Amino acid sequence: MAEKEVAILGVGLHKFGRQLGKSCEHMGREAGLMALKDNKVDFKDVQIGFCGHCNQPLGTGLHTFSELGMTGIPITNVEVACASSSRGVILGADLIAAGAYDMCMVIGVEKMPRGMVPGLVGDISDASYEHILGLVVMPGTYSMMANRHSHLYGTKREHFAQSAVKAHRNGSLNPLATYQEVYTLEEIMNARMIADPITVYMCSANCDGASAVILCSKEKAKQYTAKPVLLVGWAQGTPIYHQGDPALSEGPTDLLAQKAYEMADVGPEDIDVAQIHDAFSPGEIFSAEKLGFCPEGEGGPFIWEGNTEINGKIPINTDGGLVSCGHPIGATGGRMITELTWQLRGQAGPRQVENPKVALLQNAGLGGMNVMIFKI
Amino acid sequence: MASKEAKKRVPLRKGAFQPPASDKENGYIIGSRCRKCGHYYYRKRAVCLNCHSEEIEEVALSTRGTIWTYTIARQSYPGTLLVPPFVIAMVELPEQVQLMTAITDCDPEAVRIGMEVELYFWKVREDEDGNEVMAFAFRPVSN
Numbered sequence: 001m002a003e004k005e006v007a008i009l010g011v012g013l014h015k016f017g018r019q020l021g022k023s024c025e026h027m028g029r030e031a032g033l034m035a036l037k038d039n040k041v042d043f044k045d046v047q048i049g050f051c052g053h054c055n056q057p058l059g060t061g062l063h064t065f066s067e068l069g070m071t072g073i074p075i076t077n078v079e080v081a082c083a084s085s086s087r088g089v090i091l092g093a094d095l096i097a098a099g100a101y102d103m104c105m106v107i108g109v110e111k112m113p114r115g116m117v118p119g120l121v122g123d124i125s126d127a128s129y130e131h132i133l134g135l136v137v138m139p140g141t142y143s144m145m146a147n148r149h150s151h152l153y154g155t156k157r158e159h160f161a162q163s164a165v166k167a168h169r170n171g172s173l174n175p176l177a178t179y180q181e182v183y184t185l186e187e188i189m190n191a192r193m194i195a196d197p198i199t200v201y202m203c204s205a206n207c208d209g210a211s212a213v214i215l216c217s218k219e220k221a222k223q224y225t226a227k228p229v230l231l232v233g234w235a236q237g238t239p240i241y242h243q244g245d246p247a248l249s250e251g252p253t254d255l256l257a258q259k260a261y262e263m264a265d266v267g268p269e270d271i272d273v274a275q276i277h278d279a280f281s282p283g284e285i286f287s288a289e290k291l292g293f294c295p296e297g298e299g300g301p302f303i304w305e306g307n308t309e310i311n312g313k314i315p316i317n318t319d320g321g322l323v324s325c326g327h328p329i330g331a332t333g334g335r336m337i338t339e340l341t342w343q344l345r346g347q348a349g350p351r352q353v354e355n356p357k358v359a360l361l362q363n364a365g366l367g368g369m370n371v372m373i374f375k376i
Numbered sequence: 377m378a379s380k381e382a383k384k385r386v387p388l389r390k391g392a393f394q395p396p397a398s399d400k401e402n403g404y405i406i407g408s409r410c411r412k413c414g415h416y417y418y419r420k421r422a423v424c425l426n427c428h429s430e431e432i433e434e435v436a437l438s439t440r441g442t443i444w445t446y447t448i449a450r451q452s453y454p455g456t457l458l459v460p461p462f463v464i465a466m467v468e469l470p471e472q473v474q475l476m477t478a479i480t481d482c483d484p485e486a487v488r489i490g491m492e493v494e495l496y497f498w499k500v501r502e503d504e505d506g507n508e509v510m511a512f513a514f515r516p517v518s519n
Contacts, residue, residue: 115454128392129389129391129392130477131456132389132456133388133457133511133513134456134457135477136453137449137452137464139447140447140464143447143464144446144447144464146447147447148444148489151445193448194450194451195450195464196447196450241425243415243472244472244473245474246444246466246476
């Protein structure tokens, strides 16, 4: 049986922010209602649900979906750290492509305290020697990769910081982002250093938020809208063992991108707008290379020269990315899909890229990575 | 006098390393070696990541390596040992093992990629039984 094509039918977001004082169920409901109303989908037509979250209690998926209805559908919680809700959409896409289900909803939610990311270590008596010593600090691996990148390619601190300049400027155009502050390059580089070369303004912040995505078969989507956004390629994976590799990356970005490009029958040159995982700003430099937007080693100058601005060659993170939107872990993947959907539909307002047709998402976490390609 | 010689040295965390029993002996980092394909790993492993064999023996890893990359941490996780600023590094050992560790006993600003470093133990505190609780990291090789 031929695989069915997959469409993104509805998207929605609850504003991201620091300690909003609302429950996950409440935020998920608001994002979910927005997604349902997007193309006038009835909740009773949703056949299967996934709830992306990392640190919420047992039953969060059920309780969140129950705000919208209790129709008996299977609801499963998905945790791939920062890549949870995009993984939920991929799981739904595989089911729809196989003809097992026709309408799936993915809600991503997270409530986070201030300070360090919770859930990195389980029971403290199980903590690794590295954690006890103090080596497990969130920007640590990105900082080490940034310094290796500088050593190999001469990438400058300004190059890494420029990603944050753009992130904050784009975020100022996004009312749903946690931060809407514009910062100069100097302000970002002189801000409090967390782990060289990453300063506090180059880090994504813990925050609360929710996202929702409704996906279905293309033929079903056409009952709702004449021109649905299509999910045309996807790949998911985890790091692969290589002898001597420091194993600092969340996953094999280039391999997953290659798989997704092949499935979508496009190349990096065809991508008009992208969302990449900037938990810390150097991530944009690494991913631009691994996704094939620029040659290996040239990510620094590529970002520095403005190629990833809204009016640039390949706009990346037009809504401010993780750095400016903030990072409610379970909701981030869905936020990326929401912004790309709005971009493809021409609904991105002041952040709108000119006439994009093909979009790419790269979402990574401690636990795996997803690459997805969308078309309209 | 007698009680000082009776002091045992114990690792801050079991399973990662064995501190030197005395100042005249060498401590070591616990590693694994696959008897089937020869790949090495940090820590004890039950299954080889290269060939999936379960024939793995515990070994002592090399005590010298090279800094592959590093960063200077200016902020730390509450309740952890090292006080910022401290250097977090990936050290490459001759067995083709990469190890996340700290570079201690030097000015953080003096650390460079490619620097030769050696295993270094220090006493963190004494426990209730009077044992010396030890930690390990790497420090620049003194030439």
